[in-house]
Structures are given as C-alpha cells and as structure tokens.
Amino acid sequence: MPDTKYEISETRRDEFKVIMEITKRAAVFNEKEVYTVTELLEGYEEGPEESGYYFLSCRAVAHPERNAEESKEVRPGQVIGYACWGPRQLSGNGYDLYWICADPAVHSKGVGRALMNRVEDEIRQRNGAWVVIETSDTDHYAPARRLYERCGYTLAMLLKDFYHDGDGLCTYTKRLR
C-alpha cells in the first residue's frame, strides 16, 4: 500500500499514552526497554533541542478505497507507529535512530519504511551525514534488521554477546550525503 495512507508529523502530548501502548504491544521489547521509551518521551516533552530526543507519529488517514475489513482494524487519525531520533552529542553530522515501532496490527504495510524515510528527511534538512541504528542480533529482531537493510542500511559493526551472552549488538549505518 502506498505511503499516502499515512500522515507523519511531530508527536503530540496527547499521543504519549498510545505510543506506550504500541510499544508494549510490539512484544519484542522487554520491560527495561519499554521504560526507556518513557524516559525518551520525558526528554521530548521537556524540549527536543535540549534533550536531543525527537518523536514523530505516524497516523492513519481516511482512505476512500479502504475496504470494511481494514477499516475495522484502524480508524482515521489513529497512531499506528512512531520513531524517536536525535543528533549525537558533540557531533554535527551524526544522528541516532533510537526507536522505530509500528503497531503490530499494521505490520508489513509500510509504516516502518514511511517513518524511516521521514526521519532521514528531517536529518537531511539539518545537513546530517550519518544515521546510526543499534539493534540486537537475536532472531527476535530479524524483522527489524530486514527493515533496515531494505532501507539501505549497512551492518557496520557486530559485537557478539554485547547486550547479554547470546544477544549481540548490531550497528547499522547509512550515509545520507
């Protein structure tokens, strides 16, 4: 389905709750990781320029061609995914994509890719050169890694057992200019 089904803009304060719900529903994240999103949202609320944490919400828009089956799943305006990104401290050109998360109800429908494109646009507008994404090398995160690879990211570093024994760190990078 085309990206035009979605609308992406800065996360609003009244969307924090649904963002936490999506995060919990995503099931790949453990309790500590879910808590991290709370901290990132707090930083965003205080001010992204100070905290370095920017949030974007992806919302469903009314679609004339949508059939009844789809309409049941997602109502117009509903938040169906989000991304958190920000500049790396002490770096003028480097940006981190901290979180990218689509509601399990809409997985494989382009929400992840649409958010990724938008984050990269934001970084390009700031004349950024690099996007860095850290993720796990476990099977659990294989769909996330596939998304990054489809979006043109390269596995630049792999540190086996970094998070825990059997759970390594994958650092994906993409040069934007």
Place this chain on the structure above:
Amino acid sequence: MPDTKYEISETRRDEFKVIMEITKRAAVFNEKEVYTVTELLEGYEEGPEESGYYFLSCRAVAHPERNAEESKEVRPGQVIGYACWGPRQLSGNGYDLYWICADPAVHSKGVGRALMNRVEDEIRQRNGAWVVIETSDTDHYAPARRLYERCGYTLAMLLKDFYHDGDGLCTYTKRLR
C-alpha cells in the same frame, strides 16, 4: 617506567578541580568536550550506580629511585591522569570508556596504559565482555588511537565525517572474555 610509580583508585571529590585542569591542559579537547567532563563528574558525584559514570584517578607515588629532575615535575599524591567509564544502558556485558586522559607533563610514561588496565580489571570484575571506545579519526587524536591499539583494541567501525566534515568517528573495541 613501571606501573608501581602510580596508584589508581576511585576519584575523590577534592580531585574534581585538578581533573578539569588536566582536561583543559590536554589541549586535544575543544570547549564543548571539556564541558562534557563537568557533566560526567556531576553524574559521578550523584552516584555512579545511578548515572553510570565511574571515575578513576591515577596519582603519583613517592619513588626512591626518582631523580631530582622528575621530582620537580610531579609531587607524590598529585593526580596525573584519570579515566571515566561505565556500563552501557540496557546492556549486561557492554562497557564504554568515555575518557582517558594523562597530564601532558607525564605523557608517554605509562599513565594511559595503567589507567586502561585498571578500567579493564573493573569491567572484568563485573563480568563484562566488551569495552567500547569512541574517538576521532583526525591527526590530533593519533596518539590516543595508538594507545588503544597498543592496548589490544581493534578499530571495529569507522564513519568518515561523522563528527564534522573531515572529522570521523572511530569505534575501537576489545573483547575481555
């Protein structure tokens, strides 16, 4: 000179000022980077277990064989270097070495290596598996990169122009177990 000339232990509150002086004297760090050390020290003072920032001071000890020339430079008890390190958030096995800095007056005398060994010992005691060091690829930081390589670190990732155009990110790693 042997490491026994130095004594390394947790940084004391009354050493914060000299640590900032050493940082400024080191000359490789710009104003923003120097300010970062202030923030790390604040985190350390609040509590390393909460902030994740641990500091170690390296101090000169009296040395019976030291000649008059050397005694002029460094008095016993004087802080001649420091390191700041800590666990990576959400990681049980990964640790960052944020800063390692020797007083220019004692460069090339083993202070950096002694601090590095001690940081690795601390991480091993916590059953850590990885040490990660981020630094710049500029000529300015060549002595630092040489220290890491001499201490067994591998350049695991290089992102050209990451900090600024012409100033890239080198990520050095070492597996401890």
